[in-house]
Amino acid sequence: xxxxxxxxxxxxxxxxxxxxxxxxxxxxxxxxxxxxxxxxxxxxxxxxxxxxxxxxxxxxxxxxxxxxxxxxxxxxxxxxxxxxxxxxxxxxxxxxxxxxxxxxxxxxxxxxxxxxxxxxxxxxxxxxxxxxxxxxxxxxxxxxxxxxxxxxxxxxxxxxxxxxxxxxxxxxxx
Amino acid sequence: xxxxxxxxxxxxxxxxxxxxxxxxxxxxxxxxxxxxxxxxxxxxxxxxxxxxxxxxxxxxxxxxxxxxxxxxxxxxxxxxxxxxxxxxxxxxxxxxxxxxxxxxxxxxxxxxxxxxxxxxxxxxxxxxxxxxxxxxxxxxxxxxxxxxxxxxxxxxxxxxxxxxxxxxxxxxxx
Numbered sequence: 001x002x003x004x005x006x007x008x009x010x011x012x013x014x015x016x017x018x019x020x021x022x023x024x025x026x027x028x029x030x031x032x033x034x035x036x037x038x039x040x041x042x043x044x045x046x047x048x049x050x051x052x053x054x055x056x057x058x059x060x061x062x063x064x065x066x067x068x069x070x071x072x073x074x075x076x077x078x079x080x081x082x083x084x085x086x087x088x089x090x091x092x093x094x095x096x097x098x099x100x101x102x103x104x105x106x107x108x109x110x111x112x113x114x115x116x117x118x119x120x121x122x123x124x125x126x127x128x129x130x131x132x133x134x135x136x137x138x139x140x141x142x143x144x145x146x147x148x149x150x151x152x153x154x155x156x157x158x159x160x161x162x163x164x165x166x167x168x169x170x171x172x173x174x
Numbered sequence: 175x176x177x178x179x180x181x182x183x184x185x186x187x188x189x190x191x192x193x194x195x196x197x198x199x200x201x202x203x204x205x206x207x208x209x210x211x212x213x214x215x216x217x218x219x220x221x222x223x224x225x226x227x228x229x230x231x232x233x234x235x236x237x238x239x240x241x242x243x244x245x246x247x248x249x250x251x252x253x254x255x256x257x258x259x260x261x262x263x264x265x266x267x268x269x270x271x272x273x274x275x276x277x278x279x280x281x282x283x284x285x286x287x288x289x290x291x292x293x294x295x296x297x298x299x300x301x302x303x304x305x306x307x308x309x310x311x312x313x314x315x316x317x318x319x320x321x322x323x324x325x326x327x328x329x330x331x332x333x334x335x336x337x338x339x340x341x342x343x344x345x346x347x348x
Contacts, residue, residue, distance in 0.1 A: 003208040003209060003210055003232075003261065004261075005261055005331035005333065008210055008261055008263060008331075008333070009333065009346065011227045012226055012227060012263070012335065012344055012346075013344075013346075014227060015224070015225065015226055015227025015344070016225070016226075016227075016342075016343050016344040016345070017343075018227075019224055019225045019227075019342050019343075020338075020341050020342035020343040023341060023342025023343075025219065025342070026339070026340045026341065026342075028218070028219045028339070030217070030219075030269060030271055031218075032218035033218070034177040035177060036177055036182055037216070042211070042234040042235055042236045042237075042249055042253065043204070043234070044202070044205075044206035044207070044230070044231050044232055044233055044234055044235070045199065045202045045204075045230060045231055046235075047223050047230055049221050049223065049224075050189070050193055050223075051189065051190070051193045052186055052189050052190075053185045053186060053188060053189025053190075053192075053193075054189075056218070056219060056221055057218050057219055058177075058218055059218055060216040060217070060218055061216055061218070061220075061237055062216045062237055062238055062239075063235055063236055063237040063238075064236055064237075064238065064246065064248070064249045065236075065248060065249040065252040065253070071248055071249070072238065073299075073301070074238070074239060074245055074301055074302075074303060074304070075216055075238045075239040075245070077280070077284065077296075077301070077303075078239040078271065078272075078280065078303060079216065079239070081280065081283050081284055081287055081288070082271060082274075082275060082280060082283060083271055087177065087178075087179055087182055089182060089186070095204060097204055097252065097256060097257055098252075100256075101256060106251070106252070106255065106256060109255050109256060110251065110255055110325065113255055113327075114255070114324060114325065114327065115324070117324050118324040118325055121323065121324045121325055122251075122325065125247075127247070127248055127251070128248075129248060129251075129252060130248070149295065150288060150289070150291045150292040150294075150295045151284065151288065151292055151295055151296065153287075153288065157179035157182075159179065159182070159183065161186065164194075165200070165202070166200045167194050167197060167200065168190075168193050168194035168197025168199070168200075169190050169191075169193075169194040169197075170186055170187075170189070170190040171190070172183065172186075172187075
């Protein structure tokens with residue numbers, strides 16, 4: 001059952017009232033205390049704080065479709081160069097939507113749902129949806145991409161992991 | 175004190191063991207059950223699930239530097255067109271790093287820290303860090319951006335909020 005906009009607002013207001021009533025983390029600084037960043041997928045089944053053991057204030061958390069490091073490059077550079085993070089953790093996951101389609105499929109769905117003008121906008125923006133056919137290979141490719149760009153220092157450790165939506169476990173790949 | 179790569183791995187392994195030991199959410203489907211998506215900042219001081227009341231499996235969570243909808247467009251289109259979300263919630267926050275610099279500052283820091291080659295890579299990629307000078311205006315601009323693109327259906331409700339890192343409260347702006 002999709003939630004209505006009103007229900008979203010009600011839920012958010014209630015969460016805000018409850019969360020702020022016991023909130024005692026007003027002393028946290030802007031730069032992450034533990035100086036690392038976690039890049040993971042936007043998937044609804046992932047709770048990075050609980051699943052990956054991230055305490056509030058400790059790490060940047062970047063999330064996009066597929067935990068793509070290419071798509072996250074802007075945020076990664078800001079995190080490292082302006083807010084002094086010194087390690088990168090990539091966590092992709094089993095059952096990821098990015099394993100299920102190719103760019104042309106997405107272009108066709110957009111055209112069908114949103115019309116020819118929307119497809120034209122995709123083409124003008126040269127939007128690459130960055131799907132991948134194999135999970136562990138995609139983790140390795142992302143680590144390689146970050147090792148290949150001059151925008152990430154060679155000394156920055158980058159590790160790659162897979163979260164299992166079936167078990168709640170996170171397993172290291174690279 | 176920055177965390178070492180080994181400490182990150184130890185922490186993640188421990189979180190994985192603990193989280194998976196009581197994990198009972200293996201039945202959740204790939205598309206978000208409540209069919210909405212939340213876009214917020216990568217800031218270490220934000221715990222979207224707790225602060226915004228998002229139950230596991232209910233919503234996509236996209237995070238980048240500044241909760242930029244322009245930067246998140248690829249993920250938003252995937253969320254809506256391939257995984258059927260029907261509402262967008264943008265949450266920016268007080269004390270955001272994006273309020274503290276301009277593109278040219280970031281380009282200079284990159285050149286100073288990473289060298290002329292890195293700056294050249296930024297220029298070749300035409301990387302826009304998308305900083306903003308005023309918080310509420312930035313929320314409004316992001317809503318406007320999503321209303322302006324043909325890649326988001328006119329009927330999709332988009333609301334804009336500000337999370338207060340000082341109080342733990344989330345307040346609606348638009």
